Structure formats: C-alpha cells, structure tokens
Amino acid sequence: MNNINLKSIDNLLNVIDEKYTKSYQGKLISHYTNINSLISIISTGHFWASNSMFLNDKSEIIHLKNIIKKNIKRSFPKEDAAEFNTWVLKLFNSVINQISKNTFIISFSTEHDYLTLWSNYSFNYGCSMNLSRNDIISNIDINTPSILSNNIITDHGLVIYDNSIKSKIVNEYLEILYSLCKITPLRSNEEIESNKWILPIIKRIFTRLFMTASLTKDKYFESEKEYRFVCNVDVKSDPSLLHFRESNGLIIPYVEVKSLFRNDKLPIISITIGPRNSVEKAKTGLRDFLNSKGYTNVKILKSKIPLRY
Numbered sequence: 001m002n003n004i005n006l007k008s009i010d011n012l013l014n015v016i017d018e019k020y021t022k023s024y025q026g027k028l029i030s031h032y033t034n035i036n037s038l039i040s041i042i043s044t045g046h047f048w049a050s051n052s053m054f055l056n057d058k059s060e061i062i063h064l065k066n067i068i069k070k071n072i073k074r075s076f077p078k079e080d081a082a083e084f085n086t087w088v089l090k091l092f093n094s095v096i097n098q099i100s101k102n103t104f105i106i107s108f109s110t111e112h113d114y115l116t117l118w119s120n121y122s123f124n125y126g127c128s129m130n131l132s133r134n135d136i137i138s139n140i141d142i143n144t145p146s147i148l149s150n151n152i153i154t155d156h157g158l159v160i161y162d163n164s165i166k167s168k169i170v171n172e173y174l175e176i177l178y179s180l181c182k183i184t185p186l187r188s189n190e191e192i193e194s195n196k197w198i199l200p201i202i203k204r205i206f207t208r209l210f211m212t213a214s215l216t217k218d219k220y221f222e223s224e225k226e227y228r229f230v231c232n233v234d235v236k237s238d239p240s241l242l243h244f245r246e247s248n249g250l251i252i253p254y255v256e257v258k259s260l261f262r263n264d265k266l267p268i269i270s271i272t273i274g275p276r277n278s279v280e281k282a283k284t285g286l287r288d289f290l291n292s293k294g295y296t297n298v299k300i301l302k303s304k305i306p307l308r309y
Contacts, residue, residue, distance in 0.1 A: 009176070009201050013208050016172045020165050021215075022158050028269060029108035029136075029227045030128040032121035038129065038271075042293050045266060046256040048245070049104035049231045052214050054252050061096065064170070064213050065089060067163075071171045076178060084178060095206040102234055103154075103214055104255050108227040110158070113303050116223055118274045127286070128272045130301075133227075135267035155211045155230040161222040173209050177202065231257055270299035275306070 033041070041047060072085045109117055112130045137156075160166060180202065184195045214230045233255045235242040244251050271290075273282050283300050290298050 004180075004198070004201060006201060006204055009204055010208075012176065013173070013205070016169060017212065020169050021160065024110060024133065024158050024227060026110055027133060028112060028130045029110060029133045030112040030130045030272070031106075031108050032117045032126060032128045034126040038127050039289065041129070042266065042268075042290070042295065044256070045264070047106045048243075048254045049106045049229070049233075049257045051101065051253040052103040052105050052230070053100050054250070055105050055107065060213065060216060060218065063163075063218075064166070064216070065092070067167050067170050068092070068174065071167060071174055075171060075174070080178075084181065087181070088174065088177060091202065091206050092209065095203065095210055099207060099210060099232065101253075102232055102236065103210070104231045104233055104257070105214060106229045106231070106257060108229075110225045110227055112270075112272050113301075113305060114225075115275075115305050118303070118305070120224075125276055126274050128274070129266075129268055130270045130272060132267040132269055154232045155215060156228060157215055159221075159224075159226040159228055160212075160216045161219045163219060166216055169212060170209070173205060173212075177205060229257075231255070233257075265294065268295060268298050270301050272301040272303055275303045 031041075031047070037048070068088060069085060072081050072088065076084060108131075109128075111117065112128050117128070118126070160169075180198060184198050211230055215228055217224075217226065233241055235253075235255065241255050243254050243256065245254055246252070271286065273279060273286065276282060279302050283302070286300055290296070290300075
C-alpha cells in the first residue's frame with residue numbers, strides 16, 4: 001500500500017502507453033499552414049495550439065466512453081460491473097470538465113508533401129514547415145499535470161487511429177483502477193474521508209487517460225499521419241493567455257505556446273511550397289523573408305504534386 005504513489009502510477013502508465021503506441025523513427029515532422037500563419041510563427045517563434053475539443057470531435061469522447069463501458073462489461077466481474085462503470089464514468093466526466101478547456105494541441109504530420117493536407121490545412125496556397133523532431137524533443141520538458149498546470153507539454157506522439165489499440169490501452173487503465181477500488185473502498189463519504197491519500201492518484205490516472213485520448217482520432221483520418229504535441233495551459237487562472245481565431249466559419253480557442261522550444265530559432269530544416277502557380281515568385285519571396293529572420297540555411301522545396309487546372 002505504501003508503495004502506491006504518483007510516481008509509481010506514472011511509471012506504470014508509461015509502460016502501458018509505450019506498449020501500445022508506435023514510436024516514430026523519422027527525422028522530420030511537418031506543420032501545414034497558410035502563408036500568413038507561417039510569417040507569424042517564424043516572426044514570433046510561437047506555435048498556436050488549438051483547444052483539444054475543437055480538434056477532436058466530441059464523438060471521440062463518446063467513443064472512448066463506449067469503449068470503457070464495453071470493456072467493463074466484458075472484463076470485470078458481473079457483481080461489480082454496474083457500480084464500477086458508474087464510478088468510472090462519473091470521475092472521467094469530472095476530469096474532462098476540469099481539463100478539457102485547458103488542453104491544447106499542436107498538429108504536425110509525418111508527411112511533408114501530401115495532397116489531402118495541402119487542401120485541408122493550407123488551402124492549396126500554403127507551405128509545410130519541416131522541423132527536426134529530435135531537436136524539438138530534446139528542447140522540451142514533458143510533464144503530467146495533477147489536474148491543471150501552467151503552459152507545459154504533457155504528451156506527444158503519433159495519433160492513434162486503431163480502435164483495437166484504444167481498447168487495449170483503456171482496459172489496462174481500468175484494471176489499475178479496479179485494483180485500487182478493491183483495496184481502497186470509496187463508496188461513502190466516510191470511506192472517501194479516510195482514504196484521501198488515494199484521490200490524487202485516481203485523478204492522475206483519469207488525467208492520463210484523457211491525455212491519451214487527446215492522441216486519438218477517428219480511423220477515417222488515418223491518412224493524415226498526424227503527430228501531436230499536447231499542452232496544458234491554465235487559461236482560467238490567466239485569461240490573457242487565451243486567444244481566438246476563425247477557421248472554416250468557427251471561432252477556435254488557442255494559446256501561443258512559448259515553451260515548445262528553448263532556443264531562439266525554430267529547428268526548421270526545410271519548407272515545402274504547396275502546389276501552385278508562380279512557384280518561383282513564391283520561392284523568391286520566402287527566401288527573402290527567411291533571410292531577414294536569420295533562417296539562411298533553411299532549404300526551400302517545391303511540391304512534387306502536379307497542379308490541376
């Protein structure tokens with residue numbers, strides 16, 4: 001009992017996550033954007049991280065809850081299943097309500113010249129910024145928030161599209177929760193009061209489950225080959241951190257992530273210009289801009305995708 005603490009739980013959850021998540025061996029990750037956003041990112045050194053609830057459709061959360069329900073019904077004793085299901089979903093909803101408004105995501109892709117991404121994210125007149133993943137990883141601190149923390153990277157990795165993988169991760173998380181519930185009953189107010197020590201641990205598990213959910217997406221988006229950085233920013237304590245932008249007729253909450261890189265310069269290896277007319281003019285203008293900001297060694301590439309008229 002005394003060996004159960006936040007550190008031991010984090011270590012256990014890390015083992016689970018590493019077991020089921022794919023490691024990315026590539027050197028580059030690419031951020032697709034329009035020209036105005038590219039100018040802003042390079043000029044300020046800040047990426048815009050969008051609120052997770054606007055990147056992951058609510059159906060993803062509903063889907064995750066359904067996985068929880070199915071796994072509890074299939075894997076746990078019938079005499080405990082109903083009560084355990086109610087308890088898990090109640091706490092999971094509580095965590096979602098607390099941290100979803102403070103969870104923000106920066107999206108990259110492992111593909112630097114991909115037709116679907118050109119049309120979806122740069123409106124066919126943009127660029128993909130191709131950055132060194134290793135340089136990014138070596139320059140950030142990965143932390144797990146207890147519930148809310150200030151402007152930190154809490155997770156990163158390839159997005160999980162496979163429903164069977166999602167189910168396996170959820171089931172292992174549930175097994176830990178079930179074991180804790182069996183050794184430490186929390187049904188009555190008296191039991192909760194006498195076992196307060198375990199509440200931060202349980203909240204941590206649910207927080208990690210939500211963070212894992214932030215790295216999942218519907219299988220129909222698998223072709224995007226997305227790589228995400230998940231950030232936790234306490235915008236309630238400091239509302240000035242929260243900004244808004246328009247995208248496809250929606251108002252999207254976002255934050256400027258200043259802690260993604262410690263260095264003055266972003267680790268940009270190259271920039272790919274999307275399929276378009278007047279590529280040479282676009283290349284000349286981009287080179288002049290990069291030189292003016294001190295990015296003289298960044299390569300400028302042209303998309304190999306033929307332009308349709």
